[in-house]
Amino acid sequence: xxxxxxxxxxxxxxxxxxxxxxxxxxxxxxxxxxxxxxxxxxxxxxxxxxxxxxxxxxxxxxxxxxxxxxxxxxxxxxxxxxxxxxxxxxxxxxxxxxxxxxxxxxxxxxxxxxxxxxxxxxxxxxxxxxxxxxxxxxxxxxxxxxxxxxxxxxxxxxxxxxxxxxxxxxxxxxxxxxxxxxxxxxxxxxxxxxxxxxxxxxxxxxxxxxxxxxxxxxxxxxxxxxxxxxxxxxxxxxxxxxxxxxxxxxxxxxxxxxxxxxxxxxxxxxxxxxxxxxxxxxxxxxxxxxxxxxxxxxxxxxxxxxxxxxxxxxxxxxxxxxxxxxxxxxxxxxxxxxxxxxxxxxxxxxxxxxxxxxxxxxxxxxxxxxxxxxxxxxxxxxxxxxxxxxxxxxxxxxxxxxxxxxxxxxxxxxxxxxxxxxxxxxxxxxxxxxxxxxxxxxxxxxxxxxxxxxxxxxxxxxxxxxxxxxxxxxxxxxxxxxxxxxxxxxxxxxxxxxxxxxxxxxxxx
Amino acid sequence: xxxxxxxxxxxxxxxxxxxxxxxxxxxxxxxxxxxxxxxxxxxxxxxxxxxxxxxxxxxxxxxxxxxxxxxxxxxxxxxxxxxxxxxxxxx
Numbered sequence: 001x002x003x004x005x006x007x008x009x010x011x012x013x014x015x016x017x018x019x020x021x022x023x024x025x026x027x028x029x030x031x032x033x034x035x036x037x038x039x040x041x042x043x044x045x046x047x048x049x050x051x052x053x054x055x056x057x058x059x060x061x062x063x064x065x066x067x068x069x070x071x072x073x074x075x076x077x078x079x080x081x082x083x084x085x086x087x088x089x090x091x092x093x094x095x096x097x098x099x100x101x102x103x104x105x106x107x108x109x110x111x112x113x114x115x116x117x118x119x120x121x122x123x124x125x126x127x128x129x130x131x132x133x134x135x136x137x138x139x140x141x142x143x144x145x146x147x148x149x150x151x152x153x154x155x156x157x158x159x160x161x162x163x164x165x166x167x168x169x170x171x172x173x174x175x176x177x178x179x180x181x182x183x184x185x186x187x188x189x190x191x192x193x194x195x196x197x198x199x200x201x202x203x204x205x206x207x208x209x210x211x212x213x214x215x216x217x218x219x220x221x222x223x224x225x226x227x228x229x230x231x232x233x234x235x236x237x238x239x240x241x242x243x244x245x246x247x248x249x250x251x252x253x254x255x256x257x258x259x260x261x262x263x264x265x266x267x268x269x270x271x272x273x274x275x276x277x278x279x280x281x282x283x284x285x286x287x288x289x290x291x292x293x294x295x296x297x298x299x300x301x302x303x304x305x306x307x308x309x310x311x312x313x314x315x316x317x318x319x320x321x322x323x324x325x326x327x328x329x330x331x332x333x334x335x336x337x338x339x340x341x342x343x344x345x346x347x348x349x350x351x352x353x354x355x356x357x358x359x360x361x362x363x364x365x366x367x368x369x370x371x372x373x374x375x376x377x378x379x380x381x382x383x384x385x386x387x388x389x390x391x392x393x394x395x396x397x398x399x400x401x402x403x404x405x406x407x408x409x410x411x412x413x414x415x416x417x418x419x420x421x422x423x424x425x426x427x428x429x430x431x432x433x434x435x436x437x438x439x440x441x442x443x444x445x446x447x448x449x450x451x452x453x454x455x456x457x458x459x460x461x462x463x464x465x466x467x468x469x470x471x472x473x474x475x476x477x478x479x480x481x482x483x484x485x486x487x488x489x490x491x492x493x494x495x496x497x498x499x500x501x502x503x504x505x506x507x508x509x
Numbered sequence: 510x511x512x513x514x515x516x517x518x519x520x521x522x523x524x525x526x527x528x529x530x531x532x533x534x535x536x537x538x539x540x541x542x543x544x545x546x547x548x549x550x551x552x553x554x555x556x557x558x559x560x561x562x563x564x565x566x567x568x569x570x571x572x573x574x575x576x577x578x579x580x581x582x583x584x585x586x587x588x589x590x591x592x593x594x595x596x597x598x599x600x
Binding site: 051052232285299302 | 589
């Protein structure tokens with residue numbers, strides 16, 4: 001019997017030995033997307049995947065990860081794990097996760113499947129093929145895990161339908177659509193590097209730790225299961241950047257431009273995560289600002305110091321993102337609070353304990369700027385006038401977040417930040433220098449953005465009244481509004497008031 | 510070599526124990542943080558590495574270093590791996 005090859009050799013045989021040169025058709029016709037972005041690849045054989053995972057090992061480990069996860073999901077369901085949460089209001093963070101993030105995993109699955117087809121290098125094909133399968137697994141395991149919550153709580157019933165239509169979900173959707181409608185090299189720079197390497201730790205690590213902190217064993221498990229793949233994806237992100245800039249000097253400027261653009265695009269999406277982390281987790285293990293300091297300032301600082309030898313620098317406008325770290329979650333959650341009558345999750349004025357935690361974590365900003373606003377909302381609620389903003393917000397043409405960010409970097413945190421560009425005789429509004437820069441670079445692309453409020457006004461979203469639009473979103477009347485008085489709250493209270501014979505809380509009407 | 514900090518985060522589970530202990534044994538200056546539920550964050554300046562020999566010794570049986578994939582949460586730096594070692598570094 002032949003001697004077993006070592007890891008390097010096995011990987012080499014798999015990724016170099018299985019390729020071939022096409023003879024029936026010219027190579028450019030077989031891989032038509034590889035050149036039009038201006039990227040020059042001289043030698044795909046220089047591609048070196050740092051994780052030399054071969055197909056047999058990949059399937060073995062992935063099967064083991066799934067086995068572990070599904071054992072936990074079963075056990076969670078059998079033991080009514082949802083009753084051990086810190087509070088049912090925690091589930092609101094899961095609603096945003098499955099509506100906003102799981103469909104992105106599916107989008108990534110399709111995106112990487114396309115790369116596996118479009119790249120001509122076998123090493124890159126293999127890495128993208130594995131990532132495509134990983135992303136499909138993530139989207140499936142998230143749906144399977146959260147389906148248990150769907151039996152007991154509102155807003156979780158039709159996330160993929162919602163993702164393609166709803167105003168706050170157009171924030172993550174438009175970012176992924178932006179990347180997926182670009183060429184293969186821009187897509188991989190966007191998702192593998194700007195999103196996965198630079199920013200994804202901010203989404204998964206504190207959020208999964210937060211799940212553990214709030215008694216959500218099931219989410220911790222799918223999160224960690226996904227995250228083990230994510231580590232491999234991050235190294236792919238770093239590898240692709242190094243590979244592109246080493247291949248040809250002309251690639252540097254193009255790649256830097258994509259890093260700048262997609263860092264800002266992905267950062268704006270994570271505004272939702274900041275609100276989940278600081279406001280929607282009843283017990284937060286770490287604030288957005290603390291996570292930003294560790295995973296962006298320290299970690300990406302070290303990364304870009306390392307990448308400086310290739311001529312790469314920190315993404316444009318990163319200073320503004322860091323300036324905003326003490327404001328972001330407060331501003332985003334305020335927008336969610338005001339419009340939650342048109343959302344499939346609940347919001348509420350933070351509790352006294354939560355506000356004290358926010359004061360402690362945000363000593364420079366919370367008491368000065370944001371606590372007074374929450375106290376005003378609390379007072380209004382007490383008077384029976386819970387504030388809902390009945391207008392439709394103007395969205396940023398690029399990130400699609402309501403235009404409620406402020407001029408933090410200019411030292412005016414209470415002044416709304418708005419930028420305008422004229423293009424083909426029309427005015428386009430953006431929320432920041434970062435988004436305006438992106439618009440101005442590719443106005444033809446962003447002029448076509450599908451902005452939910454515009455679409456509502458044009459009559460494309462089910463009708464003119466809010467209930468019509470909510471029906472078009474597949475929202476049920478009990479999905480939105482304040483957490484206090486919600487069906488979820490009633491379910492939770494009833495469940496915890498049950499006597500010993502009953503094991504499952506009644507679902508209230 | 511750059512002195513910049515790099516990290517690896519592993520699940521805080523029994524399956525991760527031989528790996529965590531190997532990082533401890535083979536990187537005497539590394540710092541171990543347990544402040545976030547469910548995970549262990551291991552930090553060091555410029556370099557972190559483990560060998561198959563030490564991990565197998567700690568596990569009490571032969572370990573394939575790629576089993577690290579089962580307990581990995583996140584990492585930074587450049588990865589270099591082979592049958593008998595796994596290393597992270599900044600260049």
